Amino acid sequence: MRPTACLTALLLSVAPVGAADVAFLAATEDYANGRDLRAADEIFDAVAPLQDAGFEVVEADELGFPDMIDALSGFEAQADGSGRIVIALAGHFARSTGETWYLTGDADAPSLVTVADQGISLGTILEIAGRAPGGAVVLLGSEGAEFDYGAGLVQGIGALDIPQGVTVIEGPTEALADFARDELAQPGRSLVTALEGWPSLILRGFQAPLVPFLPADGQAAPVVDPDASEKSLWRVTQTIGTVEGFRNYLQQHPDGLFADEARARIAEIENEPARRAEAAEDALSLNRARRREIQRALSLLDYDPRGIDGIFGPGSRAAIAKWQSENAAEATGFLTGPQLTLLATQAERRAAELEEQARLRQLEIERADRAYWQATGEQGDEAGLRAYLERYPDGVFAEIAQARLKPFEAARREAAATQDRATWDAAVSTGTLAAYQGYLQGNPAGAFAAEAQAKISDLEFQQRNAAALQAAARNEERLGLNVGTRRLIEDRLAKLDLKPGEVDGTFDEETRRAIRRYQEARNLTKTGYLNQATLVRLLADSVLR
Known part of the structure; x- marks a missing residue:
């Protein structure tokens, strides 16, 4: 649940009747330093239908970072006090564990440190969209083309912290563009209904199957109703359905048309056990880092939260509920303060148990390792060193064994016949399994036969387990x-x-x-x-x- 202050801002921003609908469409198909896309710019096919529906449209076509910032800043000013908001982005997306960015056309191997100057944070996009709760749609289109990223980033759209009242639609750029062109501006249809024929698109966030995104043709203009603004706020409040929402409605309309119903809904929600549990957890003010700690603790105790990302989705809630059930607590899926303490204590104890088991196992592994070293590599001969490395390639003495083999290899190289050395150098230069096998077949008693066999064993292992x-x-x-x-x-x-x-x-x-x-x-x-x-x-x- 989002903080009360944030929800207050959302509900107070419900546009007055007659406010302009605005749209921001951005596509980057030709990247200066990365793989180009095929269908990103088809998102602009939605410009005309949106304009016909009364939207003021800002187009951002193939923009670099500075120009994209300018275009988005201008749009943000338009979005203040607007009616409906549509934002569509088509191109490459990069994500870290906590954020996703839409990359601009001049992006060049962005890393976690540099991406803020090469892309637009989706958190910013969603915050702008959140100014029109119940009337905001964000469309995100991507393709499978690869892109070079620096440290800390990978391709794709990660988990999103979607404001209440904002609908997010994700999918392939071509399908998303077709949907935006053919369905988005159709009057009298809800987005949930419109998406039924688009299996490749994913709907997230706010969903209202009975509420059309645009009013049906011929619907009377609500401006003639003096209570239209209050009714608009009430529709959004009902759809969001939180205590904070109903309280904010009452703050604006303490004696309003729906005041009694709002008070009844608050009482009903506050009496629901699940709501009380959720409110109790909200009061703990768990930040993202603390939630990741909780997910790690659950995972350590074998309750799989389906990811350690600081976002409590269905996987985390199910893991919490299972842990609660097995600890004689009500399985609400929401944590209390004492439960947090107990969970941390159990996880700490389990971590200590696992480390002690690991310590004992490591001692046993090292005992066998040292015994084999004494029987083989410690003698200092090449056969013994190679036998040790074959059994313990990552063993306690692996680095020592490799270092001690070098003089043997150097001496053999010095003594090797010119033809033998040349054949071996060619095999090493190629570095493939076939090359080393070819050397060994042609020189079964060659000076480098032992090295060739060791390389073959290593490459065969890699091939089997590729x-x-x-x-x-x-x-x-x-x-x-x-x-x-x-x-x-x-x-x-x-x-x-x-x-x-x-x-x-x-x-x-x-x-x-x-x-x-x-x-x-x-x-x-x-x-x-x-x-x-x-x-x-x-x-x-x-x-x-």
């Missing part, structure tokens, strides 16, 4: 980790003596090896890439203290 490793990499990318979080992860790995290399926010091969070591000790899937389970375990101690 799909799983690619999926793991994609899962890590979806986490949207920024540089600060990556540094925190590297610091945690370093404190666990897992040797992640320099703590610089860059995940290099040393970091991947450290992550694999961490996963192995905790019996997690050993990929070297982070997923939600690994991330929750890694950050549990810093999150919950």
